[in-house]
Amino acid sequence: MTKMVKPLILITNDDGISSPGIRMLINQMNSLGDVVVVAPNSPQSGMGHAITINDSLRCDIISIDSGSQKEYSCSGTPVDCIKLGVHEILDRKPDLIVSGVNHGSNASVNVIYSGTMAAAIEGSMQGVPSIGFSLLDYSWEADFTEAEEYVLEIASKVLKNGLPNGICLNVNIPKMSNKKCNGIKICRQTIGKWIEDFDKRIDPNGKSYYWMTGAFKDQDGSDQSDIWALNEKYVSIVPVKFDLTAHESLIDITKILGL
Amino acid sequence: MTKMVKPLILITNDDGISSPGIRMLINQMNSLGDVVVVAPNSPQSGMGHAITINDSLRCDIISIDSGSQKEYSCSGTPVDCIKLGVHEILDRKPDLIVSGVNHGSNASVNVIYSGTMAAAIEGSMQGVPSIGFSLLDYSWEADFTEAEEYVLEIASKVLKNGLPNGICLNVNIPKMSNKKCNGIKICRQTIGKWIEDFDKRIDPNGKSYYWMTGAFKDQDGSDQSDIWALNEKYVSIVPVKFDLTAHESLIDITKILGL
Numbered sequence: 001m002t003k004m005v006k007p008l009i010l011i012t013n014d015d016g017i018s019s020p021g022i023r024m025l026i027n028q029m030n031s032l033g034d035v036v037v038v039a040p041n042s043p044q045s046g047m048g049h050a051i052t053i054n055d056s057l058r059c060d061i062i063s064i065d066s067g068s069q070k071e072y073s074c075s076g077t078p079v080d081c082i083k084l085g086v087h088e089i090l091d092r093k094p095d096l097i098v099s100g101v102n103h104g105s106n107a108s109v110n111v112i113y114s115g116t117m118a119a120a121i122e123g124s125m126q127g128v129p130s131i132g133f134s135l136l137d138y139s140w141e142a143d144f145t146e147a148e149e150y151v152l153e154i155a156s157k158v159l160k161n162g163l164p165n166g167i168c169l170n171v172n173i174p175k176m177s178n179k180k181c182n183g184i185k186i187c188r189q190t191i192g193k194w195i196e197d198f199d200k201r202i203d204p205n206g207k208s209y210y211w212m213t214g215a216f217k218d219q220d221g222s223d224q225s226d227i228w229a230l231n232e233k234y235v236s237i238v239p240v241k242f243d244l245t246a247h248e249s250l251i252d253i254t255k256i257l258g259l
Numbered sequence: 260m261t262k263m264v265k266p267l268i269l270i271t272n273d274d275g276i277s278s279p280g281i282r283m284l285i286n287q288m289n290s291l292g293d294v295v296v297v298a299p300n301s302p303q304s305g306m307g308h309a310i311t312i313n314d315s316l317r318c319d320i321i322s323i324d325s326g327s328q329k330e331y332s333c334s335g336t337p338v339d340c341i342k343l344g345v346h347e348i349l350d351r352k353p354d355l356i357v358s359g360v361n362h363g364s365n366a367s368v369n370v371i372y373s374g375t376m377a378a379a380i381e382g383s384m385q386g387v388p389s390i391g392f393s394l395l396d397y398s399w400e401a402d403f404t405e406a407e408e409y410v411l412e413i414a415s416k417v418l419k420n421g422l423p424n425g426i427c428l429n430v431n432i433p434k435m436s437n438k439k440c441n442g443i444k445i446c447r448q449t450i451g452k453w454i455e456d457f458d459k460r461i462d463p464n465g466k467s468y469y470w471m472t473g474a475f476k477d478q479d480g481s482d483q484s485d486i487w488a489l490n491e492k493y494v495s496i497v498p499v500k501f502d503l504t505a506h507e508s509l510i511d512i513t514k515i516l517g518l
Binding site: 043045046047048049050051052053054056057058059060079080083084086087088109111112113118121125126127154157158161162163164166167169184186188189191193195196197198200201207208209210211212237238239240241242243244245246247249250252253254256257258259 | 302304305306307308309310311312313315316317318319338339342343345346347368370371372377380384385386413416417420421422423425426428443445447448450452454455456457459460466467468469470471496497498499500501502503504505506508509511512513515516517518
């Protein structure tokens with residue numbers, strides 16, 4: 001008789017190890033395999049692909065709830081957590097890396113600022129099929145229950161079928177509030193940008209400081225874009241790659257530089 | 260008679276406002292236009308596309324040397340500096356954004372971890388022609404003089420001819436040490452990855468901590484790749500885009516998910 005080896009699943013996020021979004025993700029992944037969590041000990045939203053170069057890292061075993069997962073609380077960024085998990089904590093390469101579930105959208109250009117998605121991108125750089133999940137609700141008390149079936153379905157299929165080399169998935173789930181979601185759409189990243197506004201204030205010592213705020217401007221509107229799909233109450237999935245080369249512009253750049 | 264308006268150039272980096280690399284860049288750009296520097300007040304290497312969400316920002320006018328530039332020292336990340344520069348400090352949209360000159364390579368996947376390149380990518384997201392410059396020498400005392408002509412040439416041509424929408428340039432310059440560089444090559448991002456190694460130590464209180472180290476593994480070797488060009492003593496230029504969608508995988512993903 002051969003012993004069945006269960007899939008090994010590494011989990012992280014950027015909202016911190018105790019956030020409701022990652023607790024739901026852990027709970028769902030426990031039904032699919034052996035789960036190891038290596039997640040930040042504090043919120044790391046907006047950390048993008050930051051890594052800790054000039055400081056050391058803490059990574060301590062921790063127990064938060066009664067699930068079958070093993071958990072490590074880490075002082076670093078989401079990308080640090082993936083690197084630590086893959087190269088130090090785990091004794092074999094994981095079969096799947098999942099990140100999230102993020103409290104808030106990572107659609108359109110948010111993918112670039114997102115620690116949740118950076119962790120999934122780092123997973124694909126490590127050669128592991130990886131998915132970042134986000135729910136379009138920024139609140140700590142967001143209701144993740146209606147997202148569970150999509151998280152489980154998408155993770156199961158990626159675990160079974162794998163992903164193309166160098167590609168991870170950016171999955172965003174609309175806020176549903178009792179209405180059923182319309183299904184899943186494979187999309188591209190919406191063309192759009194944040195237009196920042198800086199709120200300038202004076203501290204009690206008479207010195208100025210700023211709070212960054214901003215508004216997102218959708219410059220796309222195509223029915224192939226992730227924000228369109230989310231507005232229509234579909235779960236959006238964008239395949240994301242870490243080869244940033246603009247292959248289609250190589251010849252243009254040669255001309256621009258007169259080479 | 261009409262008054263000639265000089266080009267407006269915004270400069271940042273990730274090594275900090277007082278680093279030799281940015282001082283060289285400022286000096287060169289002063290010959291091309293009106294220069295405004297908004298750069299981090301401390302080293303921000305490896306910060307990727309991180310932004311400051313949960314804290315306020317300081318941004319104070321400062322004078323470091325005798326050049327004609329205006330300078331602001333900022334408490335945030337390189338991407339924060341670009342957002343502050345474009346939306347708060349400058350009174351019109353800049354004609355060019357340049358970042359660097361980084362002390363050390365940003366070739367291959369380093370582009371994703373680099374604060375220098377994140378600033379250039381953010382520049383392109385703001386609709387401004389943007390370039391990140393890096394010299395393949397990590398030391399603070401790196402000799403930037405032989406890189407000057409390439410920085411000036413590439414910046415001049417981009418200022419004159421612009422760049423395609425959504426594209427910035429990742430320029431890496433080999434360490435030359437008296438031998439002339441062989442010229443400029445337009446390249447793609449080398450396929451490769453960092454394999455991390457964690458140096459585990461015990462602190463005086465008996466608790467463990469880690470230092471992240473690693474070795475880069477080139478999995479490419481093509482003469483179209485940036486690391487190949489740099490090894491052959493060419494300046495490498497990779498056009499970089501912020502649309503992370505793997506357009507070529509949209510159909511594959513539909514099949515993998517059984518949609």
